[in-house]
Amino acid sequence: MPEASRTRTRRAPAPPTVAPSSTARPSTAPLPPTDPPPPAWPGAQLPVRGGAVHVRTTPWAGRPGAPRERALYVHGLGGASTNWTDLAALLAVRCEGWALDLPGFGRSSPTPGGSYSVGGHVRAVVEVLEHVRAQPGEAAGRPVHLLGNSLGGLVTLLVAARRPDLVASLTLVSPAMPVYRVPQAFGRALLLVLLPGVPSLAERRLAGVTPEQSVRGMLQMCFGDPARVPRERLDAAVEEMRERTSQAWASRALVRSMRGLITSYLRVGRANAWRLARALRVPTLVVWGDRDRLVDPRLAPRLAAAVPGARLLVLEGVGHVAMLEAPEETARAVLGMLEDAAAEAPAGTSADTAAPEERAG
Template identity: 40%
Template sequence: MESYAAVTGDGVPLGAQEWPARRVPVGGVDLLVRDAPGAATDLPPALFVHGLGGSSLNWTALGLLLNDTVRGMAPDLPGFGRTPLSGPAGISEQAAVLIQLLEQEVKRPVHLFGNSMGGASAVALAAQRPDLVTSLTLISPALPHPRVSASALWFAALATPRLGSVVLERSRRLPFDRRFQASLAMVFGDPRSLPPEVRAAYEAELRRRDTDPWVGQATLDGARSVLRSSLAPPRRSLWADAAKVECPVLLIYGGKDRLVDARIRTKAQRTFPNARLLYLPQSGHVAQMEHPEQVERAFRQLIS
């Protein structure tokens, strides 16, 4: 089985290498934006969008694998990573921030990548502004799902006034090691397959996140937005947006995903007009981190 232990000449796993970062004023906040190193300036641009609770670091390995083909850019969305919260942190607000970022920083359509809630925001962006998107790659996108799951109940609890704050506060009181192990089990299909350096980088980011004062509110806003999207009427739903996306779409689902039920992949492939599917039975919620080589190959096939 493949893992993402790919390394550079200095022996450091790709997933443990941070891209150079800069600050870009967008929508009243200074976004932290990372640029994939080593990519030629004349390559087609790519935008990588992380999910709820994630950051630009979720795309490190995949972006480096693709830096001979696209010029990657990955922001920390408001309220996540190293970008402070500047207002509501829902799907529509994220899409608006991303549109403004593209209009400011990129003068041509991008290959757009989105994971989880970032996938939902990417769908909204591609539906609203097809002129900005060349292709769309969605990894476990947070599209409305009819089946009630443990994660859906957790989102519902977070989205409930007062209850959500209580749930978050109780979680934060747990010892860090316990929360870290729970996060590994929830996000990755097989945490034991992670290279030690990558596991350490993931742990360090979670520890750093504990110090950010905006994390709780951003998490509540995101959970409420995901829940609202699942309750939207059909004509205003993300599925309606998906049906409008005409560019080539790559859908990636993991068989061990505990947050997005991979059984929705059939509906997703039917709904997007021009979609192909990659199903990874051993992957969890972040295939771009766990199996980046397979995601890389599928993307290259998509654009070829």
């Protein structure tokens, strides 16, 4: 991967009732090389309620006697499980990984009925988490480390709030937290997907975009410095986009999931994501690029301050997908959190949380 970028953490004053966040501590653990970038991890279909999702697995690569834990990775809007290839390779020194394609994305078919609500994505993640936790092995039955980006960040936050028994820690990479001002990169036309009949028009327009055009647009929108993307990753992204354009549901999944995301912002009361963030009790890391054009980086200190005990990492020159653009810095911050959480755990206790289960949805 490209040379690691420098990091800088910014801290904003927290509201009087919320404790300030702390700076993320980078781990000094040896990490495997990622140059050349590793290929996409293998995957298979996993049954979930009413259908199946495609899940890629990253084998544990720790040293003998090292902790062997589990992690689940959830991509953002328009992304796929392959977005986590590099970060999963680095975190494999501690965690064997599972990365799913949300329904309608990557190699996952839509659920029957074609629902792309945030609640539907939450249910899919909960089912995969239950599957991962139940797998035989050293970490069987233990909560799983949960990582999400963008839409996947919002989804994983909701999962952690509603099913804390399944979650050992939470890493939020530029999560799509509710905002009430459309990012400039989106443009006003994006709000039209809320109008009846318009989503179908947007789907037809998206279907006419070539894979090369899609990848170029994604790079400009999602990366702080598109020139740093390795040629191997560009070629793989174009090939993946070609595969996606052959899927009849691809444009619909993108547009309808965007609509589901925007409508989720209208939730108030106990269902509001900001309110749920203040109730989180799992170790949490907030990661943001200061060149994020899709989700305002100024939300980073606000979210880190809202989550009790959260850590904050703001990366200079990085855009919306830090796990792709700065995988080593992101991995070291995640590992630092996991190391400290293990050191602080009372002797003789497991990683299980005692919080009661809540029904997801």
